Amino acid sequence: MLISGYLFDNLISLMDANDILMSESYLETLKRIHDFFLPKMYLEIGIRHGKSLALASPETCCIGIDPEPEISVPVHKNTLIFPMTSDMFFSTVHADIIDPGSLDIAFIDGMHLFEYALRDFINIEKYCHDTSVIILHDCFPVDYESSQRTRTQLFWTGDVWKMIVALKMYRKDVKISLLDSDPSGLALISHVDPHSTILRDLYDTLCDQYIPIHYEWFEKNKGGYFPVIDAKTFDFTRIF
Numbered sequence: 001m002l003i004s005g006y007l008f009d010n011l012i013s014l015m016d017a018n019d020i021l022m023s024e025s026y027l028e029t030l031k032r033i034h035d036f037f038l039p040k041m042y043l044e045i046g047i048r049h050g051k052s053l054a055l056a057s058p059e060t061c062c063i064g065i066d067p068e069p070e071i072s073v074p075v076h077k078n079t080l081i082f083p084m085t086s087d088m089f090f091s092t093v094h095a096d097i098i099d100p101g102s103l104d105i106a107f108i109d110g111m112h113l114f115e116y117a118l119r120d121f122i123n124i125e126k127y128c129h130d131t132s133v134i135i136l137h138d139c140f141p142v143d144y145e146s147s148q149r150t151r152t153q154l155f156w157t158g159d160v161w162k163m164i165v166a167l168k169m170y171r172k173d174v175k176i177s178l179l180d181s182d183p184s185g186l187a188l189i190s191h192v193d194p195h196s197t198i199l200r201d202l203y204d205t206l207c208d209q210y211i212p213i214h215y216e217w218f219e220k221n222k223g224g225y226f227p228v229i230d231a232k233t234f235d236f237t238r239i240f
């Protein structure tokens with residue numbers, strides 16, 4: 001089989017990533033999260049083929065949001081798909097679909113830029129309750145190229161990692177469990193507060209502060225800010 005140079009570069013990039021985070025795949029971790037928590041209401045931003053969305057139990061009501069969904073995996077019948085950006089969903093549709101306090105688990109995997117992930121978190125948290133869990137994908141960058149704000153290759157985590165730093169700095173009330181799920185980590189954020197307005201009030205400041213930070217900052221500070229936990233043996237009751 002011939003592998004194009006582009007694909008080859010991305011395979012190498014993923015292999016490098018696997019050298020760093022060699023736990024179970026993020027889909028395996030997500031499946032165990034669904035089986036453990038059995039959420040009544042689950043929302044996912046960024047669904048693409050539906051692989052992660054399809055992991056929910058058939059009893060769970062699921063909301064999937066993506067401007068370009070390409071569903072190729074069967075999803076359960078309790079699933080509503082909104083073909084739009086998450087910003088559009090939260091500025092137009094949300095009130096008819098989700099009641100405040102009804103969201104049990106949400107997975108943020110849409111646009112991989114800090115300010116988008118931040119807005120997704122702010123919008124989602126409003127619909128949470130005190131035992132909800134917000135899961136953030138791609139928050140442990142694996143190399144310089146894949147964590148740039150401009151996408152240059154297939155495997156791309158962007159600068160979502162800055163969310164961990166911002167939450168640790170400005171939302172000391174939430175608990176962050178950073179799992180080493182392959183290939184680029186899953187952060188389980190618990191102790192969320194639907195009444196908190198801190199991130200919303202500071203949105204512009206946070207963008208000014210974090211968007212200019214470079215990957216080198218992560219390399220220097222990851223020991224202190226990004227202690228990863230083995231996903232395979234993680235006891236989910238520890239998030240509370």
Ligand SMILES: C[S@@+](CC[C@H](N)C(=O)[O-])C[C@H]1O[C@@H](n2cnc3c(N)ncnc32)[C@H](O)[C@@H]1O
Nearest residue numbers: 046047048051052066067068085086109110111
């Ligand atoms: C990495 S894929 C999601 C993969 C999926 N969660 C899974 O694990 O199988 C990212 C998706 O985010 C979508 N996306 C990009 N910008 C978005 C936005 N502003 N709002 C919602 N989804 C977005 C893309 O169309 C793409 O399908």
